[in-house]
Amino acid sequence: MVDITFPNSNPTYCGTSLTLSCPATVNGNRSQYSVTAEALEAYCGARSPREEDLVRAFTNNRARIEQLAHSMFELTEAREIMLRGGHFRFAG
Secondary structure, eight states: OOOEEOOOOOOEEETTTTEEEEEEEETTEEEEEEEEHHHHHHHSOOSSSSHHHHHHHHHHTHHHHHHHHHHHHHHHOOSEEEEOHHHHHHHO
């Protein structure tokens, strides 16, 4: 069983990769999960890839995003996760 926690923090925007990232702790080790603008637009209602639109969509869907990140951390045992549209599509 993997121990995964998500600190309450604001996401960090990266304009180069068009992603939002947040910290996580996996089995006591610092980690990170990121979500692409494409996923936030297609599955979380972001209006555009602008930072403010992505952050709003992330905030409104944080529980769903963290649930998906949790599943991916467990499945892959990776230290960093990049959530893309396909992850949301297959998660339902």
